[in-house]
Amino acid sequence: MPPSLVARSLKVKETNSIGMLVTTSSNPFFAEVVRGVERYCFEQGYNLMLGNTEGQSETALSYLKMMLRKRVDGLLIMCSEGQQEVFKQLDWLDNLPVVVMDWGLDSDRVDLIADNSHLGGYLATRHLIALGHRDIGCIMGPAGRAPATQRLAGFEQAMGEAQLTVRPEWLQAGEFDCASGFNAMQTLLAQPERPIALFVFNDMMAMGAISAIHQAGLKVPEDISLVGYDNVELAQYLSPPLTTINQPKEALGRLAVTRLLARINGQQIENRLITLEPDLVIRQSCRRL
CATH class of the missing domain: 3.40.50.2300 (Response regulator)
Incomplete structure (x- = not known):
């Protein structure tokens, strides 16, 4: 025009x-x-x-x-x-x-x-650390997207303050949708060593990750703990209900x-x-x- x-x-x-x-x-x-x-x-x-x-x-x-x-x-x-x-x-x-x-x-x-988003990533990771988790990974958003970059920075800050190692193979990229969360979780589960706690950068990917965990015969949170992000309405009705960062x-x-x-x-x-x-x-x- x-x-x-x-x-x-x-x-x-x-x-x-x-x-x-x-x-x-x-x-x-x-x-x-x-x-x-x-x-x-x-x-x-x-x-x-x-x-x-x-x-x-x-x-x-x-x-x-x-x-x-x-x-x-x-x-x-x-x-x-x-x-x-x-x-x-x-x-x-x-x-x-x-x-x-x-x-x-x-x-x-x-x-x-x-x-x-930096604070949100920090709060999510600090919660897992406070529960005693040390082997923590992430399912992240697309590279270069500001919310994903900032949530990762918050994760890294919390891990650094706790003197915990960030393992690159435990950082899997996603696209903020269920399918990419499912695929990223499958990649993590196929590794010789896998994290037992995850910060997932939005609730949609967390839903996909939970599905992959269940299909692998594992349970949340008995085998893997998850924190999501967004607090969409569906999060409270998942099995189990999802701990998440509320926007x-x-x-x-x-x-x-x-x-x-x-x-x-x-x-x-x-x-x-x-x-x-x-x-x-x-x-x-x-x-x-």
Whole structure:
């Protein structure tokens, strides 16, 4: 869309609609955040126009153009990592308020709400260490993704403080989905020596890992203890219920909409970075040695 068309679209009156681009609404974490956004938009008298990009740059760009044609009053983005080329198009947006709800977009003209993933990784690992575990591994997220990098840094900090060795063969990469968690767990189980405790970088991969453990004839937490990340609603109903790092999803959605509406209404706010602090939810997927 040429800049002239964008400029014309921004000069009309407000439409009481907000656009939101999200990586995939099939992931429970994203679905729960979207639910919070929808609820608060409705309470504030705004319509939400949702675009599910499925991680595809072309799809994200198509939705972005459509939302501009519909003259949304503001834009929420929860799919910025891995799609940098698309979001260079934000230069088109002139004065359109934008709030980014994850890491990955470096711009001084958007608001950024991000999880303190370093702290989350630290809390997860410290919990396992406090239970007496020493042979601890990770099922990580994709290389280069900021949440995965920071969660690993938190893991390494906790291990270093406890003077425990980080074994590279016990660090397996995943893609934040069930299948990659299952495959990574199979790789760990096939090793001559395997960890007896794992920090898994999101709950979806933890679900896959638990399935692989059960299929191998082992049990959680008797044979392997697990801590996940996100605290999706399903985590409490797994067998056993999953200990996990809680991201305040309802608060994230409400805060994002609140900040976006403040920008839409012309409020001047200096701080563009908001960090949400995670906390540990203890259930039954870890045992004390």
